[in-house]
Amino acid sequence: MSLMRISIRAFAIEISKPLVCLKIGMNEDKPTIPGDHDEPEPGLTPDPALSYREGDIIHTAPEFALADADVLAAERGDLIAGTSLWRDAWRRLLKNRLAVFGMVVVILITIASLFGPFVIRKLTGITPDLIPAGVSHLRSTPPLRNPDGSFSWLHPMGTDNQGRDLLARVLQGGQISLMVGIIATLVSLLIGVSYGATAGYLGGRIDNLMMRAVDVLYSLPYIIIVIVLLAVFKSQTARGQVILLFIALGSVSWLTMARIVRGQVLSLKNQEFVLAARATGVSTPRIIFRHIVPNTLGPVIVYATLTIPTVMLTEAFLSFLGFGVQAPLASWGSLASDGIQNIGIFPWQLVFPGVTMALTLFSLNFLGDGLRDALDPQGSRQ
Numbered sequence: 001m002s003l004m005r006i007s008i009r010a011f012a013i014e015i016s017k018p019l020v021c022l023k024i025g026m027n028e029d030k031p032t033i034p035g036d037h038d039e040p041e042p043g044l045t046p047d048p049a050l051s052y053r054e055g056d057i058i059h060t061a062p063e064f065a066l067a068d069a070d071v072l073a074a075e076r077g078d079l080i081a082g083t084s085l086w087r088d089a090w091r092r093l094l095k096n097r098l099a100v101f102g103m104v105v106v107i108l109i110t111i112a113s114l115f116g117p118f119v120i121r122k123l124t125g126i127t128p129d130l131i132p133a134g135v136s137h138l139r140s141t142p143p144l145r146n147p148d149g150s151f152s153w154l155h156p157m158g159t160d161n162q163g164r165d166l167l168a169r170v171l172q173g174g175q176i177s178l179m180v181g182i183i184a185t186l187v188s189l190l191i192g193v194s195y196g197a198t199a200g201y202l203g204g205r206i207d208n209l210m211m212r213a214v215d216v217l218y219s220l221p222y223i224i225i226v227i228v229l230l231a232v233f234k235s236q237t238a239r240g241q242v243i244l245l246f247i248a249l250g251s252v253s254w255l256t257m258a259r260i261v262r263g264q265v266l267s268l269k270n271q272e273f274v275l276a277a278r279a280t281g282v283s284t285p286r287i288i289f290r291h292i293v294p295n296t297l298g299p300v301i302v303y304a305t306l307t308i309p310t311v312m313l314t315e316a317f318l319s320f321l322g323f324g325v326q327a328p329l330a331s332w333g334s335l336a337s338d339g340i341q342n343i344g345i346f347p348w349q350l351v352f353p354g355v356t357m358a359l360t361l362f363s364l365n366f367l368g369d370g371l372r373d374a375l376d377p378q379g380s381r382q
Helices: 002-013 067-075 085-095 097-124 166-202 204-219 222-232 238-250 256-270 270-278 285-322 332-340 348-375 377-381
Strands: none
Touching: 085 097, 085 348, 097 166, 097 270, 097 348, 166 204, 166 238, 166 256, 166 285, 166 332, 166 348, 204 256, 222 238, 222 285, 222 332, 270 285, 285 332, 285 348, 332 348
16 A cells, blocks of 8 residues: 555656656756646645655656565665666576577587688698598598507597598588578578568558468478479589578578568557658658568577578488588588498498587577577467
8 A cells, every 4th residue: 555655646746747867956057847846736745755856866756666675766766777678588598508508519619610620720731621642541540540540639530431531521511511501591581581571561462462472382392492493503613502502592491481570570560669650751661671670580580590400401411412512512411421321330420420410400409499488488488
């Protein structure tokens, strides 16, 4: 009851005064606020703790407080730290141990893949494509072994059939696989977000026509479309084949993203900020990409994090079939394809690239699930 009386009195007082952080009465030369010295209405005696006293700073009104402690803090003028959606999401993400584990593993593998081949070349002179001289070196050796069988730190993961260092090739394969996953996902984001946001905002027949086209593409086998694109537009160079992989995988993985963004836009396009922008004459493209799309970033980031491992797994499957990365470049999929041919004799050729790829995919999925729970805590409790 005391809290209710405080709220009623505070509302009667604050209704004629701005609810902003003001420091009043420190200097007599400062302009006074209109209504600051007005007499209170009969029957309403302002509480001294809630009035604008000299030197006080009011940060929030008690009627907006969440607990007795907030009311007391507001009456004393204490600073109340603000927060945001992204800061709360980051705190929830750090409480998810699997998500933190996945994030750390992804960061470590990314750093190792980017800088590992350079460090190995500087320290040992070994490159991913270096074939050693001498017939005795042109064979696969076990981890931590020289061709003569003696112990050595030179090849921690062993070598392949041509004597190339497997650690350097796995790190190079990480560069290609991560690059394919990230760039193809960015291509799918560019197409899917633009397509879904446009369809959701325009609505009507245009929305029906655009989404029916998505349904038709959904009915076609995903992997068959990619194989056909790679076979028709086959490149003669290894780097050209990688670029073609970016385009082929990104151009067919945007369908789900378009549906997700369309659903978000349908729930946002009748909100007050959109109606206000429309009333002030803002153009349709600016409303879509400046006002609506930024408010869909939560689901977009979550789905993008879950799309990267899917694209990487698809690339590994294509490389396994011979449609992916071509020599002299290597990806985890092409290394696994080479290793499975000798799995009975040289199992390390399959184990190391396979375990690295599996660990990365699991970590990305853990991170994606953690981001989903952090950005949508209510949905994760249901």
